[in-house]
Amino acid sequence: KLLTKWYRPSLLFALDHIKFTIMAVLLLFGASLYLAAKTGKSFMPTMDEGSIIIGVEMLPSISLKESLALNLKLQKKLISSVPEIKDIIARTGSDELGLDPMSLNDTDTFLVLKEKEEWREPSKAFVIDEIRKVLDEFVGIEYGFTQPIEMRVSEMLTGVRGDLAIDIFGSDNDQLEEIAVQIKSILESISGSSDVYKKANEGVEYFELEFDKKAMAYYDIGQQELNRFLKVMVTGMQAGIIQEGMRRIDMMVKGDKNLQNSLDKIQKLYYPLENGNAVPLGRLVKFISRAGPVQIEHEQGYRKTIVQTNVEGRDLVSFVEEAKAKIDNEVKLPAGYYLTYGGEFENQQRAAARLAIIVPLALFLVFILLFVSFGSFMQATIVLVNVPLALIGGFVGLYLSGEYMSVPASVGFIALLGIAVLNGVVLVNYFNYLIKNGRKLKDAVIEGSIKRLRPVLMTATIAAFGLLPLLFASGPGSEIQRPLAIVVINGLISSTLLTLIILPILYLKFSQGCCNKKKEKG
Template sequence: KATIDGIKDRLPAIQTALPEGVTLQPFYDQSDLVDQAVATVSKALLEAFVLIVVVLVLFLLNLRAALLVLISVPISIGLALMAMANWGISANLMSLGGLAIAIGMMVDGSVVMMEHIFSHLTRPDADHREQIKEEIAGGSPTPFDAAHDSHGMALRIQEAAKEVGRPVFFAVMIIIIVFTPLFTLEGVEGKLFQPMAISIVLAMLASLVVALVVVPALATYLFKRGVKERESPIMRPLAALYRWSLGAALKQRWLVVGTALALFGGALALVPLLGTEFVPELEEGTMNIRVTLAPSSSLQTSLDVAQKLERQLMTFPEVLYVSSRIGRAEIGGDPEPVSNVEIFVGLKPVHEWVSAPDRKALQVLMEKKMSLHPGLLFSFSQPIATRVDELLSGVKAQLAIKLFGADLDMLAKKGSEIEAMVKTVQGTRGVAMEQIEGEAQLVIRPDRDVLARYGIPVAQVMDLVSDAIGGVSAGQVINGNERYDIYVRLAKPYRDNVEAIRSLILQAPNGAWVKLGDVAHVAIESGPPQIRRDDVQRRVVIQANVEGRDMGGLVAELQQRIDNDIDLPPGYTVVFGGQFENQQRAQARLMIVVPLSLGLIFLLLYFAFNSVGQAALIMINVPLALIGGIVALYISGQYLSVPGSIGFIALFGVAVLNGVVMVNAINQRLTGGNDAHTAIFEGALSRLRPVLMTASIAALGLIPMLLASGVGSEVQRPLATVVVGGLASSTLLTLFVLPVLYGVFSRGKMEQ
């Protein structure tokens, strides 16, 4: 964005130096896309903040307590943005998206801390109630109000903070650790998602400081006069329902465990039905149409065709502008033959469209209208997507099927067979094999025997052709600051046809004059426009875009069809590239790193509770969270992508946090002298509010992103879907499965 703004600032100065009548007019401006994407995420952040305010007020019914928790959001985001600015990380779709994901988790530590302080100030332990009533409050029926506790309010807040300080620290550190796999991603996926990981980690570190230091400190000021608890209208029925259902669950332990296992098994059965892809396609608001003509097409033909296509595209009411670019081999960054035409199509906002409901339907209509011109191949994409695809595999399409081999003719033959087969597979669009034959070329083959008779070296023949047709540098013309190279070559009538070139004269060493046609074969032949190689091997690429189907399932079917239907000679192999290659690399890396991070979380839990059993008990939340995430993806019809995988990573952190809070509460009651059943029952009941608050805040913080429809929302939606769905299942099951299994996993703790 800064680069584009800088260019725009310089345009007026450049304009003044141009001749009269020449104007500079941008035809594609990415800054609009950047502004819209940032606006989408910023709107989601603001809406999430409002939802969090509503949830906190409803659960706590205390504005001071809600304000204390909410302070963590602006402080955490502010500190994260300061650190990002210091390290040169821009506020883009992914980095701001990270903050939108983290906004619900930022308040988790503060919620647990505030809720515990709130509980201490409204419901101190009953063992000392009578003693305090008589000795401190002089027989008052309300011995814990501020009037009778002028000296102990800060101390009580300090004690409350100490009790949950350790679990809050470990819980937030677990959320931070759970995002470390994102730092190991490579290639395009690393560039995409590492800014997100950085912003999340910075925000969570800031929120940890706020929860452990700022919230208790400010609580001593805001609660000087004590706090009176008001029972939330939401919590009253929920607490009553939970008390009854928890009692029933503790009596039917194996039914609860069996139900959880059955749900987990059912969710795993849905995984093969999900489908996979790299990243959902970002709607850029601009279309990029690649038109391929016959290799022998001239520049004038391409210009004429481009103008006709532009006129046809402008008939669509959705189109704002159309701009064509003809291929030119001399452009270093984007070399193309003149037979390739790239058309940029600016589009109105989708809600103003009348011809089609979405871009894919509009592409079908456009292709139908442009297909009136025979012999043209069309490939539809978007400008940024095209460039990214080209960087991935050298092909301007989502999927590149690379056929490697030694012989060009065999590559062309087998490539055509694969192309025809791919076109029959459902879900492919814009299938085309790159052109490796059909370009008219002037070929001059020296006759070495005849040249030897005359004593003429082959190099002399090549120099004659090069100098006569290509030209020889003969200095420069200098005009002020301008320099123009001078090239000398034969006049056009003497080099514009085969007969004229055959008539070029060579002088033999013995003084004889010989025509080029007497010592070489000169003819126009059909040949390859270019020969491409990967890893020093010749290859041909069949490109395709994916539509209405997941990438992973499509590639699996194509691989099977190629193995069964295409008879490849020895030495010829097929490799799938493009976005599929990135998807495979990212998934392979996450399959290694995510288990390692879960192992590190287990280690942290062991250090927090000094119990292998309790660490394992809390880790049960991970499969419980998977249930809702998988089901949510399946119901919404979304594919398992890299953003979806990151959603599962975020989900694990929040789910484990709830487990930490629950187990810590039960442990405290055991340590306080309660028997095991009472400790489990009362501990679980006491944590109902913080567990529901942290889960609902984390889920509601992502609801705006889940429902957003602006630019960039497509990339974030799978992540939000997974987290919201997973939190629903993990919270519900955590409240029952953990208390039910506590006795099984905590025998050592109970004996202590």
């Protein structure tokens, strides 16, 4: 009764001032669109998994023994300096199954944290900052932070671990490295960038063999023969197969095992000649030491390198837009070179493109069902007006809460549209029922709105109360649930309140002709 007492004069005022009411709602909708434009966009909210992974990369030329020693030193320093860390589990290089290929200079360090009650400050950001202070004391390493599930999902979907991965394609490896260094410095200068990372791809020592053609011709030695000699001495060559029961064992002919680890010993070898003499290998071949890349990646027929970064304190899409603008202005790409933007940003763009198709299609199907139900194009359109009314609350709720437009928020909008349309169906269906029973149009609208006030409020309230646990949840996964709950609850508030005012006005204004036609047919 109290709600009816407040609602009746509000409805009558709106019906007497239709233009003013509609203009006020249009202003609200315009303001919500402005807030939506100011709301950040991302793929998925970052979920707190309770653990941290540090990806540590050292110099490419480091040996396995040195890599393990440096990792052990780093881990001891972390344990002693950051009391929030309970245990450390690390893996250097590839695993035994070969499912996670990594170089000897790459280490995944898994940090198991203590319960939050034992932390100096109940903030994971504080813990990561303390870890950064320790890592910054070590020279010659690059590092980045991620989480176990986040790392696996990112690697499976995009092949990289960062929020943003910029792939640089071209033909010359040195040119690619130069462009990558420029882009890395640009990303580091942008607000919100964190753990900017470019894989160290230079510094591996290679030995090139330069054959002395004149000396080889003098001794009548062919390059193919010399290549075969070196292969046999260093890596070996299969000479046959030994059968032992069911086992088949390759019989290899090869030089001393020390030759694989000593260039000096290889240079001191003698090459046997056909006349029985031997000539020092150093007279025939020169071994030249050069620094080269760790690996050369290819994709779509081009060489490529990657620069990646995480984003903190701002939304992903605005960060990428700013990065694109700066890179376009400051980096001049040679002919035949180009960039692509991937990582979590690629997932966000893919999801946005799909939703741009799914949401209009869903609205079209809802409209078809409404048209079939009411048998009136106008009444189906009136009910569908509830959609922008619901968007008002959803957009405002996201902006005021500081959440981003993400996949969970988009799912919340889709769920919200169904509930909002349902309220419109309840009102329009009852208006039609009253008119069919002889009530005048305006009387039917006023009486129907007041009598359907309770069902409409109950529908919205029950749905909103059902989502309250998601809104106030604080456990694992709550970061993903919260945007959905914010959108639906705030959208229900705006949809319910505005539907009870706007829908009667629209029905009264645009159903007059429909009602007159029905009376004439009758």
